[in-house]
Amino acid sequence: MTSLEHALSEERDYHDACRTAMTGMVDGAAHHVVTGADVSASGADAEALGHYLRSYAKELRELPDSPLFFGRLDFGRDASARDHAGQSYHIGRRRITEQSRHGTAPPLVVDWRAPVSRAFYRASARDPQGVAVRRRFGWAPWSKGDSGDLTSLEDEHLAAGEPNPQPTSASDPVSVSASDPASDPASAFVSAPAPTGSRILAGEIERPRVGPMRDIAATIQPEQDDLVRSPLAESVCVQGAPGTGKTAVGLHRAAYLLYTYPQRIQRRGLLILGPNRTFLSYISAVLPSLGEIDIRQSTVDDEIARHPVRTRDSEEAAAVKHDARMAAVLHRALYARVSPPAEPVVVPDGSYRWRIPLDELERIVAEVRAEAPPYAVGRERVRTRAVRALQLQAERRAGPVSNSWVQKAGRARAVSAFVDTVWPRTQPEEVLAALLTDPADPLLAPAEQEAIRWTRPPRSYRSAGWSAADLVLLDELAGLIERPDGYGHIVVDEAQDLSPMQCRAIARRAGFGSLTVLGDLAQGTTPWAARNWPEQLAHLGKEQAAVVPLTAGFRVPAAIVALANRLVAALDVDVPPARSLRRDGELTVREVGDLAAATVGAVRAALTHEGSIGVIADEPDTARLRAALAAAGIATATADDLTAEARVTVLPASIAKGLEYDHVVVAEPAAIAGAEARGLHRLYVVLTRAVSRLDVLHSRPLPPELGSPE
Template structure:
């Protein structure tokens, strides 16, 4: 049963505007509970602020005081940065008489008292997502609350409630959940804590040591699942995850801006959200590779090419080592030294570790010879010999110091490894080598190779957990860079093989996971879409047989039976796009115009001339920040920055209520994986899609 109270300026879809008196009383009780929760949360924030002041006077050692202070300040910062919004979205009434309100964070009058609101990640909350008429899990009633759209958490915004009586076998389709999922896309990406579905919940609550790969069709919520899993791990294993860190990797800054508010809304702040390019940025990118060179540099064979080039610097000694230490004259013959170097190489430690291991074993061999003549020698003797000039000279000759830049510069100046073909060696060879590696101009692909060599020399710090989105677009060498950062942690890998658009995009998850260092990770498909309507999914699915991906990419299905698709052939594409945008702006929600790069400029000019764009604005990309080529809406129907014009290559990961696709044939022709790009573009719409074209559509779309 569902109710909403009038007046409600923006009622949730599907809610009955005329509640009966009993339900109205229930709603008043829940509003009173929300007031109590708001007051308790305010007191919690005050208590935390007071603890920071009190903690400064606590007597403890310097280290203890610093740790305590950091903990208290971080808690205060967490409360201070908490975004506004309703404090609960659901309630469970159990057979044992207990009731629990479910929200985004725990709220209590006192830490020792039962909570007024239970965190959605707590074990008791799981039944809210998993219980059903077929398996009530001890739940008598599940209640969902309807809040006015975009509510900042005012109690009056609690406009409806919906009860599901599980023990009596009641199994209903929630109008509140449907309304939340279908709400227009304005602003950054929202969390889905109130609408998580059972199959998503299973992934979110995977253990900290489990690596998971989510193959998600468009609109299935794979990105949200990855972010909510990060929040869940931070809640259930805070010390383990925070000690080693949690990293969220997105494909670009625009995408990261779009998802930036999800984790703070779930009560988690200070999480590193970055791109792989930022993680490996040893130098500024000052060169651009041709397509052939980029393909070779991203090929996994380059890992072995670089390893050989690095260890080619290791040389076996051709003479003995002599050391004078006071009255002692110590010698190590060449065969003993060669055995030490060969043994360390066989152990294959990081290059820098190997160098010090050789030094330590040489010193130990000298010490054993000295002790046979002079008796036991202490650690001070060994430390002095470590720095002796003959020992250092030997180590430098047999296992010299080097840098990633020095190794890669030598490879690119004269690539001679037989693993590469003559054509591939020619493609990556510097046309004009720099005078030294210090003056080299590095490309984006070179930075990936430098990271590979750096990882061979010295292992980077490993994160406790890494979330990788749009993972299908990563090259094998990029995957290796990520694997080094998750050596001792787990991965949440998110992607869709059908949306792979880079020249080296993955075609098989098992192979991609091997490159990521997690070949054992479970591959879980998400095929049920909640955001993209069936009409749009059905159109996009017509492309899947053309992508050559087979059964590894099951077609997505949508629970939404709404949505609109229009295929419009026009004499002039720019005019057709302007008309489509006018119609879109007359309705609610964000609007995205997506086209091939060559068409973005002319379409922007046409929209400006039609009074729909203000030149030089920074627009809104489905709630994301500016993507380039966007502009402010000045149409009278708009209530803010609703319209974006962007190239197809920038559309991945973004969502708009209404999408206008301009000339799909040009998008397909613009790049080798143009069909994959078109699949991405078509699935950016979450309500309505207009395909405006002058050229004929391919048969698989036109039908």
């Protein structure tokens, strides 16, 4: 048996032992759910314990089948290894332990989020961090975790003075592979590293995509790891070029925070916000694969959905309603309902009458307004202070009063009438309906007022039909009336497309929490898309958040990135051009006579390769292309049907953002660019969805900003 075969055999045996231990953990968790029900404790403590045990058992039971580890760290014995001197740790997506008679034994597998695991991502020849050898494991594609699927391993000797099986430079990895058992073991070592520094790492990053997005726990790069492990209290903005893994960074940061700050996160919750439900379906498997379930993943529209959307605004009206000035307009419309008192308050008390003079009532209302509490809180403060004024009079006359007297005074008809007059109860819908009926606010130009004015006001706000932009305004008003519950942390993806008013909706839910803001200004496609991050972060309430650029792409090949970069100068945003570490991939730009026939031909050729295929076009063209593919006997799926067996997805350019396909066919770039005001931004998005091969087919001239590709 060669040294390679011996090493693989040992690791496969170790994986079998880990699998046995994992089965024991699942069975043990189920047993604890049953026995925990009999624990003697208070009702609240027993309920909390039962919830924890049930959640833990569910978490283990629902873990997807996959390899249990992807790496190993062997620490040296010098001082730099500290407490880990001479120790060896397998790194995986989940901590695995083996139960013993004396309690829990040392872990068989260490969670990738544990402090010791950081060296797996950060150690290098220049800074070994005490690591002597870093081992990566190569598993067969789509492995469910059978030990026989462990096909290769790769050792990187980092510690100074460590002998290498084959002479290499200090920065070169040494790799052994069992992909071909009949090969000569002497030739099993990698002679030249991939651009990422590891053949196994590069192979995992470039592996064809089928179905939902995968986690990147095995492939996190140092600059990504810094962001993933940012403290909970810090808000971070990631300006990520296409293929840099910004979405994966955000999801892995969420998993890291859940692991590192479980009580603080569970107390307030964690929210993942995506641009649309198609995108959420695409990323839905990432957190469960990392052992985190029951995490709320939503869109801004879903979070603020007080009513169904029944009407549609004109482009002009939507632009006004999403403008930041609407926050001040709504604030004025709401607080215009507050008015000064017109007469004193007189409260009968038996044969006596208590009286609050007009000037004192005016002072109460003015002081509460100056404190600027939420509207509903202000209303109750006015009531409380009016009652306090009565209480002080009563106590000066007859001594302390009882609580029942205070409560009775608060319910007095005169007090309630005073509060209803100066600070009336109201609903967001009532305020907005009045504003849209007569939007006469000097902050808005006359044309803007007319754009949002209802042409046929409803009889009552209760019968109003609301647009999507109206729901954003209703949420603003609801937040002014009563502050909403917030989250401990929110991950906001594609944040460059949020309007100022949508940002404010998020800010209200993160007032006492932090944000991970992900986006790319070059991919902003909404009419109100951000031009710079400082302004967008101010709308999100996190002006001090650091903006960290990710420009090195690991997914999109360099030739494709270079084509897309031709558009950047025309996008009116200040972002550094994307760059790619991949020199593979294929790019074809062809002028064709029959777009549908050419698309069918391109898809047929793409089907000879493995991986997913996306056909992206302007929305009116998608039905025609789907019909042409069906007529050619090629099955297709829609973008939100990730369970379909068809390898080919036909989708409009409007929902391509955030998605990836191994092979992309872009049909008629000019139509995509001309379909909307920010069409060039949309085209930039579309051109960067391919992670292996890109076919650009056009029957019309290419957009001049794209130039004439060779």
